[in-house]
Each structure stands twice: as structure tokens, then as C-alpha cells.
Amino acid sequence: xxxxxxxEIKASFRRAMNADxxxxxxxxxxxxxxxxxxxxxxxxxxxxxxxxxxxNADYLWNEDVRESKMLATYLYPxxxxxxxxxxxxxxxxxxxxxxxQACMNLFVNLPFAGELATSSICSEExxxxxxxxxxxxxxxxxxxxxxxxxxxxxxxxxxxxLSSHSYLSxxxxxxxxxxxxxxxxxxxxxxxxxxxxNSDEDKLRNLYDTFIYEDExx
Numbered sequence: 001x002x003x004x005x006x007x008e009i010k011a012s013f014r015r016a017m018n019a020d021x022x023x024x025x026x027x028x029x030x031x032x033x034x035x036x037x038x039x040x041x042x043x044x045x046x047x048x049x050x051x052x053x054x055x056n057a058d059y060l061w062n063e064d065v066r067e068s069k070m071l072a073t074y075l076y077p078x079x080x081x082x083x084x085x086x087x088x089x090x091x092x093x094x095x096x097x098x099x100x101q102a103c104m105n106l107f108v109n110l111p112f113a114g115e116l117a118t119s120s121i122c123s124e125e126x127x128x129x130x131x132x133x134x135x136x137x138x139x140x141x142x143x144x145x146x147x148x149x150x151x152x153x154x155x156x157x158x159x160x161x162l163s164s165h166s167y168l169s170x171x172x173x174x175x176x177x178x179x180x181x182x183x184x185x186x187x188x189x190x191x192x193x194x195x196x197x198n199s200d201e202d203k204l205r206n207l208y209d210t211f212i213y214e215d216e217x218x
Contacts, residue, residue, distance in 0.1 A: 001059040005050075009060070012049065013067045016042045025066075030095055033064035040101065043067060047074035054080045061089060066098075073102045078109035086116050090131050096167050099131040107131075108138040114148050121156050126165045133160065133171040140178050150185050154192045161207055173210055180211045 013036040022037030038046075050056075050071075057076035060068040086107065093099045107113055117139060120132025139146050160172035179185040189211060196208040 001056050005056065006059075009046075009050065009068075009071065012046045013038055013065075016046065030066070030097070032066045035066045038067050040070065040097075043070045043101075044074065047071055050075060052077045058085075061092075069098050070101045073105040076106055078106060079111075081106070081110055083112050083116065086110060086112075087119070090116075090120055090128050091125070093127050093131055096127075096130060099127065100134055103131060103135040103138050107135050108142055113139055114146060118148060118153065121153055121160075126163065126168050129156070129160055130165075130168050130171050133168070133175050137171075137175050137178060150179060151188055151192075154189065158193070173207070176211055186211075
């Protein structure tokens with residue numbers, strides 16, 4: 001990456017840095033080599049100042065700098081990212097904020113977004129699963145009638161709902177709620193989770209109820 005361009009990018013980060021936000025994130029366990037604490041809307045504005053370039057974006061992504069990783073999701077041209085590179089990026093994500101930014105700014109625009117979401121949801125790595133769940137939510141927001149085999153994902157969604165990782169279970173609940181808004185999905189989902197409806201465990205009954213509209217509950 002051109003070092004003059006890199007210095008220009010870092011200067012933009014420094015001008016927008018927020019020490020209080022950076023310290024707060026560090027206290028909550030978000031550990032980067034460098035964290036300028038730049039709010040995500042400001043990163044979007046900074047991204048508009050630079051041209052998209054796959055090589056530069058890849059360089060920024062591989063820096064252990066929060067803002068560099070976020071900026072990379074804007075600067076990588078979606079039509080140039082391969083499935084292999086996308087999978088590599090997902091495997092390197094450590095925090096939900098970066099996963100959300102990557103899904104919103106880049107992954108949802110990939111021509112193979114559906115396949116990427118499916119393979120990530122089926123991963124054994126919690127953060128990869130989270131990224132897949134969030135990506136599928138973005139895909140559904142963009143195109144409600146997407147061509148994804150929802151039935152094949154239900155066992156993995158069930159696993160995510162019961163995960164000890166709260167971020168993963170919350171993401172799964174959000175996706176399930178969206179899926180249940182479509183009648184074609186709702187029947188198969190409720191059938192798959194039917195054993196939770198009258199479970200002895202409050203958690204399972206409550207999870208089941210989140211998939212049913214109030215006027216349909218007994």
C-alpha cells in the first residue's frame with residue numbers, strides 16, 4: 001500500500017478520534033493494537049474521501065486497527081472479492097461491531113452473499129456463525145424473497161438460539177423473527193420448534209413465543 005495514502009488515512013483517523021469512546025470499548029474487552037474511537041458514521045464519511053481498491057482494503061483489513069478494519073469494508077470493491085477472500089475475512093473477525101460493518105458495507109453486496117451466509121451459519125466458530133446470521137438478516141432486508149434453503153439452516157439456528165454467547169442468541173432471535181414474518185417460512189419453523197411450545201423450561205417456551213404473533217398465542 002502506498003505509504004503516503006496510508007499516512008493520509010491515519011491522519012483522518014486522528015482528526016476524528018474520540019478517546020472516551022476508545023477507553024470505553026477497551027474496558028468492555030475490545031482489544032486492538034490501536035483504537036482511535038472514531039464513531040462508525042464518521043468512518044463512512046472518511047471512506048467517501050478515498051477510492052475503492054482491493055489491495056489497499058486488504059492491507060487495511062490486516063492491520064490490528066479498529067478503524068482500518070472498518071474502512072476496509074467500504075474500500076473493497078464487491079465485484080472483486082472472491083469467495084475465498086470473503087471466507088478468510090470472516091475467519092479473522094473477532095468482534096460483533098466489525099462483523100456488522102462487514103455485512104452492511106460489503107458482504108451483502110457480494111454476488112455470492114447467500115452462499116456466504118449459509119456456510120458461515122453452519123460454521124463451528126461462534127463469531128463466524130454470528131456473521132452469517134447478521135448477513136442473512138441484511139440479505140432479507142435487501143431482498144425478502146431470497147433464494148436460500150431456510151429449512152436446512154434450522155438445526156443451526158436452534159443451536160445458536162441456545163448458545164451461551166449472548167450475542168449469538170440475540171442475532172438468531174432477530175433472524176427468526178424476520179423469517180416468521182413470511183408465511184412460507186413460519187409454518188416450517190414453528191413445526192421444527194414445536195417441542196419448545198410446551199417445554200418444562202421457561203427459556204424454551206419464551207423463545208418459541210417470540211416466533212408467534214400475540215394474537216396467535218394460546
